Amino acid sequence: MLRNIDADIAILIKREIQRQRETINLIASENYVSKSVLTVVGSILTNKYAEGFPGKRYYDGCENVDKIESIAIERLKKLFNAEHANVQPHAGSQANMAVYLATLKPGDVILGMDLAAGGHLTHGTKVNFSGMIFRPFYYGVDRETEQLNYDEILKIAENVKPKLIICGASAYPRTIDFKKFSEIAKSVGAYLCADIAHIAGIIAAGLHPSPVDYAEFVTGTTHKTLRGPRGGFILCKKAFAQMIDKTVFPGIQGGPLVHVIAGKAVAFKEAMNRKFHVYQKQVLENCSLMARGLIERNFRLVTGGTDNHLILIDLRNKKITGEAAQRALGAAGITVNRNAIPYDPLPPNIASGIRIGTAAITTRGMKKNDIEKIIEFIDEALHYADDFDQLAVVRKQVKKFASQFPIYPE
Numbered sequence: 001m002l003r004n005i006d007a008d009i010a011i012l013i014k015r016e017i018q019r020q021r022e023t024i025n026l027i028a029s030e031n032y033v034s035k036s037v038l039t040v041v042g043s044i045l046t047n048k049y050a051e052g053f054p055g056k057r058y059y060d061g062c063e064n065v066d067k068i069e070s071i072a073i074e075r076l077k078k079l080f081n082a083e084h085a086n087v088q089p090h091a092g093s094q095a096n097m098a099v100y101l102a103t104l105k106p107g108d109v110i111l112g113m114d115l116a117a118g119g120h121l122t123h124g125t126k127v128n129f130s131g132m133i134f135r136p137f138y139y140g141v142d143r144e145t146e147q148l149n150y151d152e153i154l155k156i157a158e159n160v161k162p163k164l165i166i167c168g169a170s171a172y173p174r175t176i177d178f179k180k181f182s183e184i185a186k187s188v189g190a191y192l193c194a195d196i197a198h199i200a201g202i203i204a205a206g207l208h209p210s211p212v213d214y215a216e217f218v219t220g221t222t223h224k225t226l227r228g229p230r231g232g233f234i235l236c237k238k239a240f241a242q243m244i245d246k247t248v249f250p251g252i253q254g255g256p257l258v259h260v261i262a263g264k265a266v267a268f269k270e271a272m273n274r275k276f277h278v279y280q281k282q283v284l285e286n287c288s289l290m291a292r293g294l295i296e297r298n299f300r301l302v303t304g305g306t307d308n309h310l311i312l313i314d315l316r317n318k319k320i321t322g323e324a325a326q327r328a329l330g331a332a333g334i335t336v337n338r339n340a341i342p343y344d345p346l347p348p349n350i351a352s353g354i355r356i357g358t359a360a361i362t363t364r365g366m367k368k369n370d371i372e373k374i375i376e377f378i379d380e381a382l383h384y385a386d387d388f389d390q391l392a393v394v395r396k397q398v399k400k401f402a403s404q405f406p407i408y409p410e
């Protein structure tokens with residue numbers, strides 16, 4: 001028993017389960033994996049070293065993990081209709097790093113979405129490897145519409161002549177036009193990498209256009225809307241398969257996490273099921289209901305709404321910062337993250353907004369009436385942001401509400 005060996009960790013895991021059960025998780029990049037995924041990731045597969053790829057390993061005893069990784073690869077290819085898949089990246093960052101190192105030389109120009117406008121650290125931020133090794137330029141969103149302006153992106157691309165364009169975002173609530181990005185990339189002779197970390201599950205369910213036919217490289221994570229274990233993946237055309245694989249290993253990683261790869265395989269199988277399509281539809285429906293309900297309560301949403309699983313709320317009219325809102329909601333048992341809004345006047349550690357998503361609450365089974373209830377909780381918590389007694393009252397209500405949606409029942 002873990003608690004006899006290491007009571008410290010045992011108790012913290014117990015508390016974390018309790019926290020996950022008693023709170024409402026609106027973090028747009030999180031989800032709850034199935035019991036099957038959980039079992040596989042916690043399995044004896046963690047004991048195995050398997051540097052290399054199926055059939056070409058540097059260690060003996062890989063007959064079972066070879067099959068597991070091959071199954072994961074085939075399922076992922078099928079799920080996204082891709083020519084080649086690599087399931088070894090430990091995370092989305094490693095997936096992006098592999099694509100960049102496979103296609104670029106240090107100092108080459110890359111063009112990605114500005115972190116401040118909703119992009120990701122690995123899309124060229126100065127403090128990240130992507131901005132340290134390469135020469136990053138950025139596109140943002142239109143000041144008026146707060147959406148991607150493809151004419152503007154083309155102009156920037158023509159100006160800076162990138163070798164690689166990265167599209168995809170961490171905090172962009174609208175559909176991304178991968179075809180337009182591909183036209184822009186082609187017109188300036190750049191590779192296109194679509195980072196679908198956030199929307200992978202929605203794409204797999206056929207509810208967001210896929211970049212697979214348009215981008216030479218598609219990267220993503222398995223743990224967000226795709227609802228698998230924490231990890232990354234890369235899809236590419238056959239012509240790039242070898243260079244991608246060898247950049248992942250031995251380029252940037254050693255032994256793959258075969259227990260996680262097995263968990264990915266299970267999640268990919270789950271994502272092929274009809275039930276997953278129904279789930280993703282509900283994620284989108286819940287997000288759109290959430291957007292409407294928030295607007296009715298005078299919340300200003302960046303871009304005026306959402307097409308996907310996430311919403312970015314500009315809190316300036318509510319006279320509260322993102323940081324204070326995150327704290328108040330946290331005290332009320334609602335987990336969110338503060339987030340910069342486009343052209344944010346505040347520094348990112350304070351931020352004028354919060355980002356919320358519906359992937360996790362939908363996995364718990366929440367629907368229309370529950371979304372209305374959650375909006376009430378949010379409104380109340382932000383109204384009483386400085387009153388810890390009132391927030392404690394809301395927290396009690398949230399706990400009671402959350403208990404109706406059990407996760408990992410004992």
Ligand code: DSN
Nearest residue numbers: 028029092120170197
């Ligand atoms: N940190 C992730 C997110 O929350 O969107 C992106 O990697």
